[in-house]
Amino acid sequence: MYTRQGHSPSVEFPRILGIELVGEVAGYPSGSEADADDLPIGTRIATCMGGLGRHIHGSYAEYACPWKANVSRIPPTTLPIATIAAMPEMFQTAYGSLVQALELQPGESILIRGATSSVGLTAIQLARYLGAGSVAASTRSGAREKMLRDYGADEIFIDDGNIAKQAPARFDKVLELIGTKTLKDSIRCLRPKGMVCMTGIQGGEWTMDDFSPITDLPERRRLTGYSGDPKDFMALPWAKLIQAVEKGEIKVPVKEFRLDQLQEIHDNLEQGGGGPKMVVVI
Numbered sequence: 001m002y003t004r005q006g007h008s009p010s011v012e013f014p015r016i017l018g019i020e021l022v023g024e025v026a027g028y029p030s031g032s033e034a035d036a037d038d039l040p041i042g043t044r045i046a047t048c049m050g051g052l053g054r055h056i057h058g059s060y061a062e063y064a065c066p067w068k069a070n071v072s073r074i075p076p077t078t079l080p081i082a083t084i085a086a087m088p089e090m091f092q093t094a095y096g097s098l099v100q101a102l103e104l105q106p107g108e109s110i111l112i113r114g115a116t117s118s119v120g121l122t123a124i125q126l127a128r129y130l131g132a133g134s135v136a137a138s139t140r141s142g143a144r145e146k147m148l149r150d151y152g153a154d155e156i157f158i159d160d161g162n163i164a165k166q167a168p169a170r171f172d173k174v175l176e177l178i179g180t181k182t183l184k185d186s187i188r189c190l191r192p193k194g195m196v197c198m199t200g201i202q203g204g205e206w207t208m209d210d211f212s213p214i215t216d217l218p219e220r221r222r223l224t225g226y227s228g229d230p231k232d233f234m235a236l237p238w239a240k241l242i243q244a245v246e247k248g249e250i251k252v253p254v255k256e257f258r259l260d261q262l263q264e265i266h267d268n269l270e271q272g273g274g275g276p277k278m279v280v281v282i
Contacts, residue, residue, distance in 0.1 A: 016058045019053040
C-alpha cells in the first residue's frame with residue numbers, strides 16, 4: 001500500500017508488488033539448476049523483503065522468482081497454507097521488535113500501542129510466549145476490546161493520544177506501532193530504564209519536527225526502532241514458532257482472499273485495516 005501511495009521512491013515501475021510469500025519451489029532460472037540440490041522442486045519455502053516487490057517482481061502473482069539467499073525452508077507442518085502465509089513479515093516484525101530491539105525479559109511489563117493490527121495481535125501473544133509479566137494493549141475503539149483480550153491482553157487502554165495520563169511511568173517496555181503521532185506520549189509511559197521501540201507508522205506520519213531528545217526523552221528512558229532486514233528474516237526461528245502455533249500457544253490472525261480481490265485488500269488497509277492478516281491464496 002505504501003509503495004502504491006508513493007512512499008517507496010526507490011521502486012521503479014512497472015513493478016509487480018508484494019514483499020512476502022509462502023509457496024513451493026516450482027523451478028529454477030535457466031543455468032541455476034544446481035540450486036535444486038538443497039531446495040528441491042516441491043519444497044515449501046517462505047521469503048520476505050530482500051528486494052521482493054521493490055527491486056524484483058513481487059508476490060502479487062501465481063509465480064515469483066525471489067533471491068535464493070533470502071529463501072527459508074518451512075519445516076513440515078499440518079498448518080493450513082493460509083496460516084503459514086500470514087506468518088513471514090508479521091512474525092518477523094513482532095518477534096524482531098520484542099526480542100532484538102526491546103530485548104523483552106521474563107516478568108517485564110509491556111504496552112503494545114496500536115495493538116489491533118495483525119502485527120499488534122501477534123506481538124501480544126509473542127510477549128506472553130516470551131514470559132512478559134503483564135501485557136497491555138491500546139485501541140481507539142472500545143468495540144475491539146474483546147478481540148484484544150481474546151488474543152491475550154491483560155489490560156486495555158482506549159487511546160485518546162494521552163495514555164501517559166492514564167498510566168504514567170508504568171511500563172518497562174512499549175512497542176509503538178502508531179508512530180510519531182503518539183511517540184512522545186509512549187515515552188512518558190515508561191518506567192526508569194524503560195525502552196520504547198518504534199516499529200509501525202499506523203498514524204501515517206513518518207517523521208516529526210518537534211522532538212528534542214533532552215526534553216522529550218526523560219532521564220534513564222531509551223528509544224530505539226525496528227524495521228527488520230533479510231538477515232532478520234532468515235534468522236527467524238521457524239520451527240519453534242510453527243510448533244507454538246500448532247500447539248495453540250499462538251493464534252495466527254488471518255483472513256483469506258483471492259488474487260482478484262487485491263483492490264479490496266488495499267481499500268481495507270487504507271480505511272484503517274486492523275484485525276487479521278489479509279492473505280491472498282492462489
